[in-house]
């Protein structure tokens with residue numbers, strides 16, 4: 001019996017849905033059970049940090065505060081002519097560009113992005129989008145966009161992966177920034193081979209003309225925040241930008257989670 005005099009008749013826990021089911025006396029229907037249900041749920045299904053495996057505190061999700069603070073922040077969002085912005089000098093006339101973390105091999109940030117792209121870890125994308133949004137919104141250089149547009153995948157790739165990793169990041173960002181995601185109006189019209197082993201010129205050649213906007217009018221006179229997981233040479237983002245910049249009066253900014261320095 002609870003202190004409020006409510007009788008719990010049965011408690012069942014489902015590992016699959018991660019929910020606790022309570023069969024209680026009729027009175028409980030009027031009570032807000034959520035706060036203690038959550039605590040109760042954590043008793044049965046403790047949540048651990050995906051970085052260090054320690055137990056997460058009540059207000060932490062996915063990563064503990066310590067692991068978040070150990071991620072290699074770039075601070076580029078507070079610096080107008082940062083290295084990501086400079087990547088596009090002479091290539092695409094953008095408003096602003098930034099990456100939130102240095103993308104380094106063997107580090108947690110690489111593991112998170114790798115599991116998002118190749119191991120169906122969709123939660124990582126939403127989480128990274130949310131924390132990126134929290135950093136971006138604090139910057140004095142932040143200009144609220146009208147739409148968040150994830151770099152699209154070719155339909156063939158989307159079918160084999162089952163989701164677009166950049167769209168998940170965009171959804172996390174959208175929650176924090178309060179800006180809608182538009183994933184219908186940009187499309188990838190050519191299936192391209194992986195960029196990983198290509199030279200700078202080959203990467204550019206590989207992606208030239210691969211993106212197209214569906215309805216240019218929808219983007220007219222708007223500011224778009226273009227999202228990708230990692231920037232390396234910027235060839236993919238440049239191709240995407242150029243497709244968007246064909247729209248009259250459009251302004252484009254770029255944000256990625258990782259910055260792979262060359």
Ligand SMILES: [Zn+2]
Nearest residue numbers: 049052064067
């Ligand atoms: Zn941790």
